[in-house]
Amino acid sequence: MSEALVVIDVQESFRQRPGWRLTANPAVAERAALLAEHTRARGGLVCWVLHSEPGSGTVFDPALGHVRLMDGLTPAEGEPLLTKTAHNAFTTTNLQQILVSRGIRRLTVCGIRTEQCCETTARLASDLGYDVTFVTDATTTDPIPHRDAPAGRTPEEILADPRTLGTDEIIARTEYALAGRFAAIRGVAELTGVGVG
Template identity: 65%
Template sequence: MLHVEEGSGNAFDPALGLVRPLDGLEPSEGEPVLTKTAHNAFTTTGLHRLLTERGITEVSVCGIRTEQCVETTARVASDLGFSVLFVTEATATHPLGAPGTPPELPLDELLADPRTLPAEEVIRRTEYALSGRFARIVTIGEALD
């Protein structure tokens, strides 16, 4: 699953060449590569149909922006009836500024603000919000078992 924002000029604009599977995660021959334009993996992709047609009832969720795209995907998957494994250690995010913080604030200024949530706290809070409600929190090893 790749997130794309065509014509945006940012890192998610496929024209810049940055939207691609990470090295070592290239798809196998015949494996579908879906692109998304929403904050979850279901809304704009046909993923629900693809999984349902294959009889898949459990999904493992990981990726970038733990509290945004990954959490939203877990919640939507749960709402659609899937059993959800949230693989926290296979997610990543960045510190979050307090409400009203300008999005273009340099990282050093963001981190200097005592109201900023460090990435580790964002991840911990995401686990608390999902655990037992929308997903089961698992390690990479547990997800692979």
Template identity: 60%
Template sequence: MNRALVVIDVQESFRRLPDWHLASQPDIVGQVNRLVDLARAQDDLVVWVLGARAGSGTVFDPALGHVRLMDGLDPAADEPVLVKSAHNAFTTTNLHQLLTRRGVRELTVCGIKTEQCCETTTRVAADLGFDVTFAIDATATCPIPDPSGGPSLGVADIIERTRYALSGRFATVRTVGELTGAAVR
């Protein structure tokens, strides 16, 4: 096993946010499960990561009960579930050590939010020497308000910007169909 699927922040917290109805990929659970099925079929490691902000009083505060995987996601008993408090999945967890111990050199990244935790994890992973595939349609984001009061940046623009920023620099960007289709050939 030298590959791993890293599922980032696909958690109920996001469904509690007021803008979740504007999410780019409302069926993210279905897309993630396609990647999980592929990873398990190939005997790849699946790592689940949850984002938490203890004591924040927000939907990311574990005390409120929303820091848990979205309904429909079911980690196997031997699949690690890590909890992070940083934007990337490495800084506040033992993810790097876990992957290194298992000889993992290739990662597929998916989850929520496309441009935030998923992209940041991808960049850090590339800096650490991992070969990263970014499953762009197994990520989700919501519009980002303009801090200057102008129009929000829409989800299509966010996803396209992420594709441009990561492709050929930090990751190979693929769709779930490309990844699952390549596996069955």
């Protein structure tokens, strides 16, 4: 089977951020795990990707120990675990080499953040000629403050600002941007046949 699932940044780093409690889909790890099992059962490859910012002192600094998959996610033998330092999963990893060497032409994308690393990876994958499926309900994101909003605000202050872009709006915008151009939009239940709550 010439297909792969790319699980992007479903890592402990995000749970360490104050805004995690505002995330659109706190069950993202469980849904990624369902997709991984489904992909394996079909003979496909699961590629795991983590985001790292060495020396940053943030939750993405590997020295702090949070740059690891969330609990419940474990690569099977032979599944690559890649670490990126760019938004997309290709530029700073050997993902493209892995996919080409295995003759993979179809990619399914899930992970964190919907509009950032996941969407950017889906767009680039499409430009590279892959047939891309974007599983929106196996992604998640947080509200985005307005570009002029002061830094360091609490999650409650971010939500109270009428200029904040809410998660529903972000997810809808990503679907509009990708559908029919860069990716097919699908759901976990549609792909796996397993209902999700």
